[in-house]
Amino acid sequence: MADLSINFAGIKAPNPFWLASAPPTNSGYQVMKAFDAGWGGAVWKTLGVPVVNVSSRYAATNYGGKRMAGLNNIELITDRPLADNLREIEEVKKRFPDHAVIASLMVETREQWHQIVRDAENAGADGLELNFGCPHGMCERGMGSAVGQEPNVLKTIVGWVMEVAKTPVIVKLTPNITDITVPAIAAQEGGADAISMINTIQSLIGVDLDNLVPYPYVDGKSTNGGYCGPAVKPIALNMVKNCAQIPDYKLPISGIGGIENWKDAAEHILLGAQSVQVCTAVMHYGFGIIRDLKSGLSRYMDEKGFATIDDMVGKALPNTKTWENLNLKYKVVAAIDEDKCIGCQLCYTACEDGAHQAIGLSGEGEDRIPHIIEDNCVGCNLCSLVCPVEECITMERRDDGKEHTTWKERSANNNIPTTFNDELAGGRGHWIPKPEEALKKGHYDKFK
Amino acid sequence: MSEYGKPTTEKEFDANFEQIKPLMNSTEAYYESSRCLYCFDAPCVTACPTGIDIPQFIRQINTQNISGAAKTIYDSNYFGNACGKVCPTEVLCEGACVYNHQDVKPIEIGRLQNFATDAVIERKEHLYQLAPDTGKKIAVIGAGPAGIACACELRLLGHAVEIFEAKAKPSGLTVYGVAPYKILNEEVLKEMNYLQEQFGYTVHYNKPITGKEDLSKLEQDFDAVFIGIGLGETRSIRIDGENLKNCVGATEFIEELKMEHLKTPVGKRVIVIGGGNTAMDAASEAARMGAEHVILAYRRAKREMGAYEFEYDLAKAVGVKGVFNAQPLEILGDHEVVGVKFIRTKVENGKVVSIPDTEFTEACDMVVRATGQAKQETFLAQIDGLELDWGKIKVNAHFQTTNPKYFAGGDAVNGGAEVVNAAAHGKVAAKGIHAYLKN
Numbered sequence: 001m002a003d004l005s006i007n008f009a010g011i012k013a014p015n016p017f018w019l020a021s022a023p024p025t026n027s028g029y030q031v032m033k034a035f036d037a038g039w040g041g042a043v044w045k046t047l048g049v050p051v052v053n054v055s056s057r058y059a060a061t062n063y064g065g066k067r068m069a070g071l072n073n074i075e076l077i078t079d080r081p082l083a084d085n086l087r088e089i090e091e092v093k094k095r096f097p098d099h100a101v102i103a104s105l106m107v108e109t110r111e112q113w114h115q116i117v118r119d120a121e122n123a124g125a126d127g128l129e130l131n132f133g134c135p136h137g138m139c140e141r142g143m144g145s146a147v148g149q150e151p152n153v154l155k156t157i158v159g160w161v162m163e164v165a166k167t168p169v170i171v172k173l174t175p176n177i178t179d180i181t182v183p184a185i186a187a188q189e190g191g192a193d194a195i196s197m198i199n200t201i202q203s204l205i206g207v208d209l210d211n212l213v214p215y216p217y218v219d220g221k222s223t224n225g226g227y228c229g230p231a232v233k234p235i236a237l238n239m240v241k242n243c244a245q246i247p248d249y250k251l252p253i254s255g256i257g258g259i260e261n262w263k264d265a266a267e268h269i270l271l272g273a274q275s276v277q278v279c280t281a282v283m284h285y286g287f288g289i290i291r292d293l294k295s296g297l298s299r300y301m302d303e304k305g306f307a308t309i310d311d312m313v314g315k316a317l318p319n320t321k322t323w324e325n326l327n328l329k330y331k332v333v334a335a336i337d338e339d340k341c342i343g344c345q346l347c348y349t350a351c352e353d354g355a356h357q358a359i360g361l362s363g364e365g366e367d368r369i370p371h372i373i374e375d376n377c378v379g380c381n382l383c384s385l386v387c388p389v390e391e392c393i394t395m396e397r398r399d400d401g402k403e404h405t406t407w408k409e410r411s412a413n414n415n416i417p418t419t420f421n422d423e424l425a426g427g428r429g430h431w432i433p434k435p436e437e438a439l440k441k442g443h444y445d446k447f448k
Numbered sequence: 449m450s451e452y453g454k455p456t457t458e459k460e461f462d463a464n465f466e467q468i469k470p471l472m473n474s475t476e477a478y479y480e481s482s483r484c485l486y487c488f489d490a491p492c493v494t495a496c497p498t499g500i501d502i503p504q505f506i507r508q509i510n511t512q513n514i515s516g517a518a519k520t521i522y523d524s525n526y527f528g529n530a531c532g533k534v535c536p537t538e539v540l541c542e543g544a545c546v547y548n549h550q551d552v553k554p555i556e557i558g559r560l561q562n563f564a565t566d567a568v569i570e571r572k573e574h575l576y577q578l579a580p581d582t583g584k585k586i587a588v589i590g591a592g593p594a595g596i597a598c599a600c601e602l603r604l605l606g607h608a609v610e611i612f613e614a615k616a617k618p619s620g621l622t623v624y625g626v627a628p629y630k631i632l633n634e635e636v637l638k639e640m641n642y643l644q645e646q647f648g649y650t651v652h653y654n655k656p657i658t659g660k661e662d663l664s665k666l667e668q669d670f671d672a673v674f675i676g677i678g679l680g681e682t683r684s685i686r687i688d689g690e691n692l693k694n695c696v697g698a699t700e701f702i703e704e705l706k707m708e709h710l711k712t713p714v715g716k717r718v719i720v721i722g723g724g725n726t727a728m729d730a731a732s733e734a735a736r737m738g739a740e741h742v743i744l745a746y747r748r749a750k751r752e753m754g755a756y757e758f759e760y761d762l763a764k765a766v767g768v769k770g771v772f773n774a775q776p777l778e779i780l781g782d783h784e785v786v787g788v789k790f791i792r793t794k795v796e797n798g799k800v801v802s803i804p805d806t807e808f809t810e811a812c813d814m815v816v817r818a819t820g821q822a823k824q825e826t827f828l829a830q831i832d833g834l835e836l837d838w839g840k841i842k843v844n845a846h847f848q849t850t851n852p853k854y855f856a857g858g859d860a861v862n863g864g865a866e867v868v869n870a871a872a873h874g875k876v877a878a879k880g881i882h883a884y885l886k887n
């Protein structure tokens with residue numbers, strides 16, 4: 001059995017699954033329940049200056065049958081008294097000495113930072129997370145993402161914290177920025193021990209079409225909020241990867257964003273995260289999902305022969321390159337397994353209207369099985385992505401695997417294309433039906 | 449006329465007994481598992497007699513952790529694969545699924561369960577590590593669901609187990625009784641092999657434990673004994689003509705059908721007497737074997753039948769005709785069955801009474817008595833100090849009998865329920881035995 005325990009920048013935990021700073025860590029009651037269920041750590045709901053919250057606060061993107069594919073919130077940091085939170089942190093640590101409790105903090109002045117760092121550490125927190133990410137409300141008051149978006153301010157504040165902090169300091173970054181590596185480097189320069197990402201992404205879920213008020217509704221008005229949940233995972237993964245690939249970067253990364261099942265967690269880890277944090281999935285399904293997270297990850301690690309989390313961290317990074325380093329000689333084309341095909345023709349219409357007219361229909365009688373027109377297929381994957389049947393459309397390799405040329409190499413050799421006649425440019429060998437074919441009878445007649 | 453021709457080949461037999469819960473493919477399993485809401489304190493779990501963590505295993509299927517899903521299932525129920533197909537899910541987990549309240553089709557929990565367990569059985573993937581040998585030996589009487597489940601759990605806990613089974617195959621009524629359209633014998637036996645290979649208990653087939661002598665030997669040689677003998681033969685209905693040719697007991701008829709398939713003789717006009725699930729099965733089975741007319745005769749009103757509604761629906765769907773408030777008076781014929789004489793009944797003060805002058809006769813060439821299985825009281829009477837309650841073995845919460853060395857579970861304890869109940873008993877009893885042996 002794989003060993004799930006971790007040592008994250010000096011913070012030890014029985015497993016890499018931590019609750020992100022958010023409503024699931026509002027109180028000692030919740031955190032203890034979570035630890036009892038099997039979570040390895042918890043980043044306490046951000047402590048800081050007094051705030052007031054609005055009601056209502058959340059809105060969600062439902063996609064097809066799936067509710068809460070994305071969640072948006074306009075909630076601020078904790079609105080519970082600091083003293084209560086500190087007392088509960090102390091109590092949790094007493095009962096769960098081996099679990100990680102990290103205090104998330106957000107205040108304004110140097111004095112306030114000093115004070116709250118001391119308070120949190122005195123309460124027994126194993127580490128601190130500086131919330132430079134909240135993208136609504138707090139940033140209007142010059143905190144949260146307002147800090148995360150200003151590398152110099154961020155560095156200064158990290159410096160203030162480091163003046164007094166005795167436990168590891170994690171800087172939580174906002175994704176609402178062009179280049180996440182800039183604040184990541186600023187955090188390192190400021191002396192932080194680790195970074196975590198992502199906080200929520202600025203968003204507006206939608207508009208109520210009856211009363212013309214966006215969601216969530218607060219007495220006839222609304223505001224933009226922060227987006228999270230399964231929908232944001234790809235953005236989070238990319239940012240984790242970007243930071244993990246900063247040359248000579250030293251700080252460990254805690255991956256956050258869109259983690260709902262063990263596979264999501266594994267992906268974060270393979271791209272460089274040394275611990276992972278979860279918010280929306282717990283808000284949706286409760287602490288019980290830890291069963292799947294742990295069972296799935298440890299089974300995967302056993303299968304792959306990863307004995308520890310450290311063995312696994314960043315293992316996908318060597319396979320993650322910039323575009324200019326990809327092999328231009330690699331060529332795949334789509335292939336349809338006729339036995340599996342159910343004849344929905346989604347691949348046909350996707351390629352015909354949305355890509356490269358590389359799929360044909362026989363047009364004969366009952367035969368609904370499309371075929372690939374290989375000359376036109378650029379190997380984009382689209383058909384295989386829309387096909388509802390598992391492994392019905394596969395991408396088959398056509399180059400012999402012997403040649404390897406990248407854009408970088410071509411540039412270095414002064415061999416960048418100057419005409420569209422290059423073998424990989426769109427113009428060569430690509431057949432496009434005649435213009436009149438576009439208007440020929442038949443395409444959509446049935447519905448006219 | 450029945451819609452089924454008499455099967456003349458195994459292929460035709462399989463077609464007549466087409467599986468009502470066929471194995472899912474991975475696409476279907478993925479879509480179906482995506483629908484599960486992952487309810488908190490899920491009612492489906494509460495409704496499962498073995499308490500399988502259903503939302504968990506469904507999520508594991510959805511995240512392609514199929515072995516994990518199978519383990520979640522087997523952690524609670526050693527008959528995980530069979531139960532997925534044979535459980536009356538309509539009245540258990542699926543009947544409790546919250547989607548029913550929304551008038552949406554409940555999650556197909558049984559088929560998902562079958563899907564996940566099938567994968568590990570096919571791969572022969574072992575999911576458990578057995579505890580080190582304890583040096584204790586337990587005898588299990590009967591290789592039915594109760595006995596096998598008990599044996600698996602005991603082996604997991606490190607005890608040696610020998611099972612004594614009267615018949616030639618394991619799984620009890622799962623292979624000898626459950627309707628062929630619910631599960632194939634091969635499927636049942638494959639799971640049995642899988643379990644035996646993984647847990648390593650010994651089974652002595654064709655070794656009934658019969659008298660005092662056998663029992664004393666078991667008591668001598670073993671540290672504890674588990675009784676999982678189920679029920680006995682079909683009870684008599686005590687009317688004339690019961691011994692005529694072509695008048696058969698339901699369990700006996702079904703056992704022959706399960707083992708002999710095509711070779712089982714079935715009449716053209718069949719009358720099944722009874723109103724329980726076994727009666728429904730026997731009637732369906734007769735129809736699927738090509739009987740032209742199948743009558744299900746029950747002495748009370750339709751709504752009073754013990755059978756589940758879906759079981760009656762299954763029988764009706766294959767052309768079985770229900771005749772209610774009809775009490776059999778005599779099975780007619782000289783040598784062979786030619787008909788059954790009935791009298792109409794009504795219920796007065798909760799009792800069935802016959803209505804005078806309402807006798808009528810239904811012609812037939814076969815009668816199936818589905819009037820319940822007898823208890824094995826004669827055998828059980830030979831165990832010292834073993835108390836029975838209307839023929840059912842009395843047990844405490846740990847399934848220990850009134851003779852402390854003996855534990856018991858399954859039909860012999862509950863008087864006849866489902867495979868899943870027997871599997872649940874066996875597992876709990878094993879824990880009871882474990883605790884007993886530690887003291």
Ligand SMILES: Cc1cc2nc3c(=O)[nH]c(=O)nc-3n(C[C@H](O)[C@H](O)[C@H](O)COP(=O)(O)OP(=O)(O)OC[C@H]3O[C@@H](n4cnc5c(N)ncnc54)[C@H](O)[C@@H]3O)c2cc1C
Nearest residue numbers: 590592593594614620621657677678858859865866867870
């Ligand atoms: C016709 C029919 C259809 C059914 N259909 C379903 C269904 O669809 N779904 C469902 O869940 N349940 C069904 N059941 C019920 C289910 O099969 C039983 O509840 C379950 O098998 C009980 O398990 P058990 O281990 O208690 O007993 P059994 O399955 O009866 O097993 C007892 C075993 O002990 C052996 N044995 C008995 N006496 C001795 C002895 N003295 N020495 C050695 N061995 C002995 C027997 O040969 C047998 O193998 C059905 C039952 C019948 C009769």
Ligand SMILES: Cc1cc2nc3c(=O)[nH]c(=O)nc-3n(C[C@H](O)[C@H](O)[C@H](O)COP(=O)(O)O)c2cc1C
Nearest residue numbers: 020021022046073198199228229257258278279280
């Ligand atoms: C309602 C809500 C409140 C949140 N509050 C905080 C907070 O107080 N401090 C913080 O650092 N992040 C906060 N977050 C952001 C989460 O910690 C997390 O970074 C984000 O939700 C992405 O993870 P997820 O996709 O698992 O939800 C909040 C998120 C939500 C949905």
Ligand code: SF4
Nearest residue numbers: 023055056057058283
């Ligand atoms: S989730 Fe709880 S707090 Fe939120 S609106 Fe519903 S009942 Fe109220």
Ligand code: SF4
Nearest residue numbers: 341342344345347387
């Ligand atoms: S999308 Fe897939 S199933 Fe549908 S027609 Fe194309 S190949 Fe066949």
Ligand code: SF4
Nearest residue numbers: 484485487492545546
């Ligand atoms: S009740 Fe239905 S939806 Fe809810 S967990 Fe069980 S199977 Fe899933």
